[in-house]
Amino acid sequence: xxxxxxxxxxxxxxxxxxxxxxxxxxxxxxxxxxxxxxxxxxxxxxxxxxxxxxxxxxxxxxxxxxxxxxxxxxxxxxxxxxxxxxxxxxxxxxxxxxxxxxxxxxxxxxxxxxxxxxxxxxxxxxxxxxxxxxxxxxxxxxxxxxxxxxxxxxxxxxxxxxxxxxxxxxxxxxxxxxxxxxxxxxxxxxxxxxxxxxxxxxxxxxxxxxxxxxxxxxxxxxxxxxxxx
Amino acid sequence: xxxxxxxxxxxxxxxxxxxxxxxxxxxxxxxxxxxxxxxxxxxxxxxxxxxxxxxxxxxxxxxxxxxxxxxxxxxxxxxxxxxxxxxxxxxxxxxxxxxxxxxxxxxxxxxxxxxxxxxxxxxxxxxxxxxxxxxxxxxxxxxxxxxxxxxxxxxxxxxxxxxxxxxxxxxxxxxxxxxxxxxx
Numbered sequence: 001x002x003x004x005x006x007x008x009x010x011x012x013x014x015x016x017x018x019x020x021x022x023x024x025x026x027x028x029x030x031x032x033x034x035x036x037x038x039x040x041x042x043x044x045x046x047x048x049x050x051x052x053x054x055x056x057x058x059x060x061x062x063x064x065x066x067x068x069x070x071x072x073x074x075x076x077x078x079x080x081x082x083x084x085x086x087x088x089x090x091x092x093x094x095x096x097x098x099x100x101x102x103x104x105x106x107x108x109x110x111x112x113x114x115x116x117x118x119x120x121x122x123x124x125x126x127x128x129x130x131x132x133x134x135x136x137x138x139x140x141x142x143x144x145x146x147x148x149x150x151x152x153x154x155x156x157x158x159x160x161x162x163x164x165x166x167x168x169x170x171x172x173x174x175x176x177x178x179x180x181x182x183x184x185x186x187x188x189x190x191x192x193x194x195x196x197x198x199x200x201x202x203x204x205x206x207x208x209x210x211x212x213x214x215x216x217x218x219x220x221x222x223x224x225x226x227x228x229x
Numbered sequence: 230x231x232x233x234x235x236x237x238x239x240x241x242x243x244x245x246x247x248x249x250x251x252x253x254x255x256x257x258x259x260x261x262x263x264x265x266x267x268x269x270x271x272x273x274x275x276x277x278x279x280x281x282x283x284x285x286x287x288x289x290x291x292x293x294x295x296x297x298x299x300x301x302x303x304x305x306x307x308x309x310x311x312x313x314x315x316x317x318x319x320x321x322x323x324x325x326x327x328x329x330x331x332x333x334x335x336x337x338x339x340x341x342x343x344x345x346x347x348x349x350x351x352x353x354x355x356x357x358x359x360x361x362x363x364x365x366x367x368x369x370x371x372x373x374x375x376x377x378x379x380x381x382x383x384x385x386x387x388x389x390x391x392x393x394x395x396x397x398x399x400x401x402x403x404x405x406x407x408x409x410x411x412x413x
Contacts, residue, residue, distance in 0.1 A: 009398030012405040015303070016377045017311035028302050041303065047409045048377060049265070049306045054360025055378070056264030057271050063281050064259050067288045071255065 006030065011037070015044045131177045132169055137197065140164070144190040153187035160189050235261050240305050247295045259288065262306060266313050272356050272378040273317045283320060287313050314380040361411040369404035376401065 004026035013019045014027050031038050130137065140163050147159045157175065160183075164170035182192035236257050243261075246254025266287055271280040291309055298308050357363070362373055371390075375381040381389070387397040 007395070007398055009400075009402040012401045013376070013383055013398065015307060015405075016373075016401075017307075017314050018376045018381070018383050020382075032301060043409060044405055045304050045307050047405060047412055048310075049304070050412050051360065051362045051373065051377070051408060052265035052268060052306070052310065054362065055268045055272075055358055057268045058264055059267040059284050060277070060281055063284055064263070067259070067285050067292075068252075068255060070285070071289060071292045072252065 004030075011041050012044055015041060015048055131171075131174045132167075134197070136167065136169070137193075141190055141194050144186055148187055148190060153185055155185045157186060157189075159186040241300075244295070244298070244300075244305065247292070250292075255292065258291070262309060263288070265306070266309060269310060269313050269378055270317055272374075273314070273380055274320070275356065279320075283317055286320075287316055290316060310377075318380050362408060364411065365404060365407055369400060369407060372397070372401050372404045373408070 004023060006027070010019060010023065010027060014024060019027065031041055140160070143163045144159055147162075151159075153159075157178075160178065161170050161175075164174060178189050178193055181196055183189035238257055238261075243254060243257055247258060263284065267280065267284050270283045270287065271277070274280045274283060287309075290312060294312070298305065302308070358370060358374055358378070362370060365373070372386070375386050375389075376383070383394060383397055383401075387394045390397065392400075
């Protein structure tokens with residue numbers, strides 16, 4: 001850029017928008033550095049602004065509304081849809097949220113449906129086809145609970161059969177019923193067969209570990225909480 | 230335009246509203262500046278239909294380009310007035326406007342299109358300046374009229390008035406000084 005030489009009248013011409021672009025740039029830089037010049041420039045601007053106001057001409061009434069409708073329609077159109085990064089993120093988040101809600105709804109319906117089916121099966125198996133009475137089952141579960149808390153399961157039916165024998169119920173049919181309902185040993189009878197009863201008190205949410213010897217301390221600890229006081 | 234209609238607001242507050250595309254900002258902008266801007270446009274184009282179209286264009290431009298306004302370079306009105314003059318000059322230079330009967334002048338250091346039969350000197354009184362500026366000596370008043378209200382460049386005006394550029398600058402300074410004295 002050529003060296004700028006400040007001349008009389010340049011400041012006034014700048015405020016009037018009549019200075020060549022190259023001089024404009026140089027003078028703006030001077031104005032930023034020189035406070036006295038800046039104050040002078042502001043005085044000139046003020047005088048020209050007052051002159052403009054004195055020479056103002058009122059535009060036709062409808063012009064304002066025409067401009068307003070144009071600029072605000074444009075703003076509304078822009079706000080309706082814009083491919084900014086923020087909007088894309090918002091859209092993606094909305095889709096994920098809706099998807100997540102839909103998935104959870106489907107899952108909830110599926111769970112309800114399974115629960116209904118399960119309840120109907122339980123109803124059929126336990127309440128209609130029990131090989132012996134429900135109070136007798138409850139008595140057997142209480143007995144198993146007491147005995148197994150003292151002496152852990154030996155992976156057989158010795159405690160179950162002891163109870164059944166004492167009530168003349170030790171039959172192959174009764175044992176088959178227990179096996180059909182995941183009762184393959186004493187502790188499984190207590191934990192698994194009991195869960196088929198709607199008001200079962202022995203259910204804990206799953207089957208005990210199959211490796212009974214390793215699970216012994218855990219099983220004993222678990223069963224002790226059901227000790228009858 | 231009635232000065233009492235102007236709404237008082239700090240320029241920085243108005244700018245904030247304009248940058249946020251606030252409707253109140255638009256209303257204040259229009260209320261406070263439309264008359265002064267239109268005063269420049271009508272003196273340059275000299276036809277109401279063209280001038281109102283241009284006023285719309287100017288305000289839309291101001292609205293859309295407000296972020297490019299730099300406060301370090303002067304007050305908002307100075308920026309708007311310069312933007313107005315440039316848009317009007319672009320309009321006058323546009324192809325469809327060249328056939329218009331109102332063509333009279335293009336501010337450009339290299340290109341000058343003057344219709345001698347429609348000399349702008351003849352038009353001063355038809356639109357005229359009001360207020361304190363009208364009380365200036367004619368040789369000073371004409372400088373403000375031509376440069377500020379009609380968009381002449383210093384070089385074009387110096388040529389038209391047949392005076393050296395240095396003399397024109399000195400007179401411009403004297404004209405503004407006289408104006409400032411009157412407003413004081």
